[in-house]
Amino acid sequence: MSFEDLHKATAHQLSAAVDSICKDFEVDAAKLDELTAYFIEQMEKGLAPIQDKQTDKGLPMIPTFVTGSPNGTEQGVLLAADLGGTNFRVCSVTLNGDHTYSMEQMKSKIPDELLEDENVTSDDLFGYLARRTAVFLKKYHPDAIAPKAGGAAAESLKLGFTFSYPVDQTSLNSGSLIRWTKGFNIPDTVGKDVVQLYQDQLTEQGLDMVNVVALTNDTVGTFLSHCYTSNNTDSLTSGEISEPTIGCIFGTGTNGCYMEEISKITKLSDDAREKLLKEGKTHMVINTEWGSFDNELKHLPTTKYDIDIDQKYTPNPGFHLFEKRVSGMFLGEVLRNVLVDLHARGLIFAQYRTQAQLPHRLQTPFELDSEVLSHIEIDDSTGLRETELSLLQSLRLPTSPSERKEIQKLVRAISRRSAYLAAVPIAAITIKTGVLNKRYHGEVEIGCDGSVVEYYPGFRSMLRHALALSPLGSEGERKVHLRLAKDGSGVGAALCALVA
Numbered sequence: 001m002s003f004e005d006l007h008k009a010t011a012h013q014l015s016a017a018v019d020s021i022c023k024d025f026e027v028d029a030a031k032l033d034e035l036t037a038y039f040i041e042q043m044e045k046g047l048a049p050i051q052d053k054q055t056d057k058g059l060p061m062i063p064t065f066v067t068g069s070p071n072g073t074e075q076g077v078l079l080a081a082d083l084g085g086t087n088f089r090v091c092s093v094t095l096n097g098d099h100t101y102s103m104e105q106m107k108s109k110i111p112d113e114l115l116e117d118e119n120v121t122s123d124d125l126f127g128y129l130a131r132r133t134a135v136f137l138k139k140y141h142p143d144a145i146a147p148k149a150g151g152a153a154a155e156s157l158k159l160g161f162t163f164s165y166p167v168d169q170t171s172l173n174s175g176s177l178i179r180w181t182k183g184f185n186i187p188d189t190v191g192k193d194v195v196q197l198y199q200d201q202l203t204e205q206g207l208d209m210v211n212v213v214a215l216t217n218d219t220v221g222t223f224l225s226h227c228y229t230s231n232n233t234d235s236l237t238s239g240e241i242s243e244p245t246i247g248c249i250f251g252t253g254t255n256g257c258y259m260e261e262i263s264k265i266t267k268l269s270d271d272a273r274e275k276l277l278k279e280g281k282t283h284m285v286i287n288t289e290w291g292s293f294d295n296e297l298k299h300l301p302t303t304k305y306d307i308d309i310d311q312k313y314t315p316n317p318g319f320h321l322f323e324k325r326v327s328g329m330f331l332g333e334v335l336r337n338v339l340v341d342l343h344a345r346g347l348i349f350a351q352y353r354t355q356a357q358l359p360h361r362l363q364t365p366f367e368l369d370s371e372v373l374s375h376i377e378i379d380d381s382t383g384l385r386e387t388e389l390s391l392l393q394s395l396r397l398p399t400s401p402s403e404r405k406e407i408q409k410l411v412r413a414i415s416r417r418s419a420y421l422a423a424v425p426i427a428a429i430t431i432k433t434g435v436l437n438k439r440y441h442g443e444v445e446i447g448c449d450g451s452v453v454e455y456y457p458g459f460r461s462m463l464r465h466a467l468a469l470s471p472l473g474s475e476g477e478r479k480v481h482l483r484l485a486k487d488g489s490g491v492g493a494a495l496c497a498l499v500a
């Protein structure tokens with residue numbers, strides 16, 4: 001066989017192998033039906049008492065103690081702090097009371113050692129958060145933290161803390177970490193009250209005047225911020241709501257929350273439920289932690305790459321398996337695993353004879369960012385030149401035109417599976433709450449945030465397509481409105497702090 005024939009044969013084999021992998025990433029209407037029904041079942045199960053929250057594999061369905069949605073008239077100046085997947089933000093939020101707000105903020109990238117070093121303790125992490133808070137306050141509120149004449153006590157500053165990890169919330173301002181997700185792995189934080197940890201370190205920094213009065217999750221923040229900025233007529237304090245909408249995040253991680261009837265949240269103690277009902281509260285926001293949907297893998301589509309990533313490269317194997325197929329943190333990692341496998345099978349990047357010779361970045365877990373996939377997804381340049389540059393720049397990986405064609409097919413299969421799966425919880429919550437039937441011409445607004453839903457090309461339209469294929473059907477899909485709700489973790493935390 002000539003060199004050219006050999007090359008053609010391999011290109012053909014690569015294409016066949018890629019087609020077969022892409023097939024494993026397909027999610028069809030029957031799968032959407034099956035997953036939606038199972039999601040509803042898991043929601044119901046998760047609302048009932050759970051024995052051991054740390055080992056339970058079901059949907060966490062966490063009560064948040066947020067019992068109403070804002071109507072946009074809320075006013076005040078509040079602090080907010082937000083620990084997400086990659087950044088820590090401190091903000092000062094001014095709610096103007098007319099659906100608008102202004103915000104000063106300081107964002108810091110979480111130092112790698114806090115994410116990677118095995119010996120990091122809670123004090124290291126929360127000490128870092130408190131120090132960044134001090135830097136922010138010195139810059140934006142120097143008077144508030146300056147010593148007062150005659151030793152008088154400083155005026156208290158209310159802070160809402162957005163902590164975007166599963167927390168067993170016991171009240172609006174306390175909750176213990178169930179487990180880390182996304183990048184962190186600091187074992188001694190598990191089981192501890194994260195508000196207390198943060199408050200103690202603020203005190204260490206001499207910031208006694210800062211009171212962490214509310215604990216929330218980014219998905220809840222997104223929900224509240226969406227309600228505040230849109231024209232909802234109910235009030236956070238009255239506890240009344242008109243329509244349960246959904247707040248959701250498709251970013252580094254993925255999660256969603258919605259309003260549930262308190263009488264159905266049987267995991268709350270009878271006393272707690274009665275007390276809330278007596279106070280006239282009828283609904284509570286539930287943080288579903290849907291990243292943990294189907295941790296038992298009864299229905300989720302699963303490829304060998306998903307299994308490898310979960311088992312070999314994540315600190316929480318066996319948990320958050322839905323997130324590991326959907327969120328931005330994992331899209332690039334799935335592609336990286338597929339490419340390394342195709343290379344091991346002798347089908348791609350033939351210039352590298354062994355795995356050890358592959359560019360270092362291609363061998364490094366989580367080095368391939370989903371942003372690179374977003375460039376490849378829509379590359380229509382001749383010979384996929386954009387893809388070539390993107391892979392060279394990000395991974396130092398040279399590719400041939402035929403390899404790039406196959407890589408683009410893989411990227412589109414991975415993102416499509418992500419967006420199709422993302423439709424499942426939205427369809428399930430919409431059906432379970434019956435929101436589309438509750439009002440004349442019922443419509444539902446969904447506040448979304450996160451880099452994937454905001455920036456990944458085609459993600460929202462693929463999600464909508466899947467909603468139409470799901471049990472909602474195309475009529476239901478038309479009534480579901482996905483709205484970007486920005487700054488949820490800042491504005492939402494401030495709204496929580498306001499009513500605390």
Ligand code: GLC
Nearest residue numbers: 164165166181253254255291
């Ligand atoms: C992870 C966290 C969850 C958070 C989501 C989005 O799934 O467990 O709490 O809301 O990421 O940031």
